[in-house]
Amino acid sequence: MNTENNILVKLHNAGFKQNNKWLVEGVSLTVEKGKIVTLIGPNGSGKSTTAKIALGIYKNIEGNVEKYTNKVGYVPQKISIDWTLPLRVCDFMLLTESISEKDIDEALSLTGVIHLKNKNLGNLSGGEFQRVLIARAISKKPELLVLDEPVQGVDYTGEIALYELIKNISDTLSCGILLISHDLHTVMTATDHVVCLNGHVCCSGSPMDVAKNNEYKALFGEKASQILTVYEHKHDHVHSDEGEIKKN
Amino acid sequence: MFDDFFVRALFAGIGIAFVTGPLGCFVVWRRLSYFGDTLAHSALLGVTMAYTLDLNIAISVFLISSVIALILIQLQKKTNLPGDALLGLLAHSSLAVGLVVIGFLTFIRFDIMGLLFGDILAVTTDDLLIIWTGGALILLVLKLIWKPLFASTVNYELAEAEGLNPDRAKAIFTILMAAVIAISIKMVGLLLITGMLIIPAAMARNISDSPQKMVIFSIIGGLLSVVLGLYSSLEFNTSSGPSIIAAALVLFILSLFKIKQSIKLKN
Numbered sequence: 001m002n003t004e005n006n007i008l009v010k011l012h013n014a015g016f017k018q019n020n021k022w023l024v025e026g027v028s029l030t031v032e033k034g035k036i037v038t039l040i041g042p043n044g045s046g047k048s049t050t051a052k053i054a055l056g057i058y059k060n061i062e063g064n065v066e067k068y069t070n071k072v073g074y075v076p077q078k079i080s081i082d083w084t085l086p087l088r089v090c091d092f093m094l095l096t097e098s099i100s101e102k103d104i105d106e107a108l109s110l111t112g113v114i115h116l117k118n119k120n121l122g123n124l125s126g127g128e129f130q131r132v133l134i135a136r137a138i139s140k141k142p143e144l145l146v147l148d149e150p151v152q153g154v155d156y157t158g159e160i161a162l163y164e165l166i167k168n169i170s171d172t173l174s175c176g177i178l179l180i181s182h183d184l185h186t187v188m189t190a191t192d193h194v195v196c197l198n199g200h201v202c203c204s205g206s207p208m209d210v211a212k213n214n215e216y217k218a219l220f221g222e223k224a225s226q227i228l229t230v231y232e233h234k235h236d237h238v239h240s241d242e243g244e245i246k247k248n
Numbered sequence: 249m250f251d252d253f254f255v256r257a258l259f260a261g262i263g264i265a266f267v268t269g270p271l272g273c274f275v276v277w278r279r280l281s282y283f284g285d286t287l288a289h290s291a292l293l294g295v296t297m298a299y300t301l302d303l304n305i306a307i308s309v310f311l312i313s314s315v316i317a318l319i320l321i322q323l324q325k326k327t328n329l330p331g332d333a334l335l336g337l338l339a340h341s342s343l344a345v346g347l348v349v350i351g352f353l354t355f356i357r358f359d360i361m362g363l364l365f366g367d368i369l370a371v372t373t374d375d376l377l378i379i380w381t382g383g384a385l386i387l388l389v390l391k392l393i394w395k396p397l398f399a400s401t402v403n404y405e406l407a408e409a410e411g412l413n414p415d416r417a418k419a420i421f422t423i424l425m426a427a428v429i430a431i432s433i434k435m436v437g438l439l440l441i442t443g444m445l446i447i448p449a450a451m452a453r454n455i456s457d458s459p460q461k462m463v464i465f466s467i468i469g470g471l472l473s474v475v476l477g478l479y480s481s482l483e484f485n486t487s488s489g490p491s492i493i494a495a496a497l498v499l500f501i502l503s504l505f506k507i508k509q510s511i512k513l514k515n
Contacts, residue, residue, distance in 0.1 A: 055409035074409040
């Protein structure tokens with residue numbers, strides 16, 4: 001464990017080639033304790049690939065990855081549960097680690113799906129399943145949390161509440177988070193460091209730096225860079241709103 | 249007590265059912281039924297090797313099946329053929345080679361039917377020892393690799409990302425498959441071993457809502473099939489393997505009624 005500089009995972013010039021085609025190359029990034037690093041980029045830009053490189057799922061990679069923790073929580077982008085597996089939510093929560101009943105209940109309550117605890121996974125809706133996936137990843141109190149489009153299919157109010165939850169987790173557990181998200185609003189406000197990908201690293205830095213970057217503007221359009229200012233204007237309002245949503 | 253051939257057969261069958269129950273669930277979950285078939289077919293080669301080299305049948309079958317499994321894993325990495333074609337290639341060629349070798353061994357009297365469909369008369373006290381110690385070992389190892397194996401059955405990347413080493417669990421599981429075939433070949437016969445793995449597990453799927461329950465029902469289903477099958481085999485003078493599998497099929501058909509009920513309840 002590298003305690004001196006709190007580094008959890010460090011990619012140095014990492015890349016992955018499949019069938020002679022680079023999925024992503026030359027990525028360098030560092031996830032530290034208590035920090036949120038977000039990957040953004042268009043479809044096929046190598047966001048999920050980068051996450052899988054960081055997690056050690058891909059083995060024959062270029063460059064190198066240094067991982068300093070084994071306590072990892074992962075929410076993959078795609079997961080399909082086979083019908084032949086009778087699996088309830090509570091079984092799924094125990095998949096990779098034996099955690100206490102209390103921690104399971106707590107995590108399921110935080111993501112708002114405690115009522116589904118004994119339901120079969122196959123009977124959940126997309127948004128419900130996504131909430132269960134997040135609950136499973138946080139219930140094991142990981143040091144590194146990798147979230148690949150964690151709120152896909154979740155309703156709008158739930159989306160805000162879940163992002164708020166993710167931010168809280170990063171603070172309370174002081175775990176590092178590698179987040180992949182399409183939602184530029186969230187990316188630009190709750191993130192410490194943004195990496196903009198398009199097969200390689202286009203630009204990276206603080207949300208403010210990235211928003212001003214010309215390559216970012218070229219990739220997401222002029223409007224995207226204004227989001228930050230728009231959001232900052234709205235900030236107080238959204239914040240009080242979120243308090244109400246949480247009470248619901 | 250073990251002087252009676254029927255008591256020996258019963259205890260052998262019970263020992264086997266305890267092992268095929270949980271392993272069969274993984275065969276169903278991981279869609280490995282044809283893989284099981286391939287290993288079972290290759291067991292014939294193991295049997296011929298046992299006769300020629302005067303080895304114990306179970307040990308010889310275990311060795312040959314493990315080798316075939318390793319060859320399969322290598323072929324999967326090195327060729328572009330689809331998995332089922334490779335399995336078919338290995339299954340039928342090892343069966344054919346086994347039968348050809350038997351043709352050459354004219355000095356040994358083979359009970360081919362017994363090999364293919366099982367023979368309760370053939371179970372000796374030594375076999376019982378192998379089944380129970382081997383079975384206990386298989387279950388112990390399965391318990392040790394349960395978490396990574398199950399997690400990677402649900403989702404490989406999740407298991408790999410969270411540090412469970414699914415590749416190692418898969419390799420060990422492959423060896424366990426070879427072992428379960430080795431200990432059950434005398435009882436069920438090599439053509440029907442996969443049935444013993446799959447049918448009780450499929451029956452259990454119909455009546456369970458959690459993985460643990462499915463394993464337990466699969467064991468119970470296997471035990472019932474063995475007892476019912478062996479008694480009817482004695483009664484009607486039929487081969488032990490087919491009788492056990494037929495009993496398992498009856499249980500499976502009964503379990504379908506439970507599905508119908510639960511579908512009705514949902515509507």
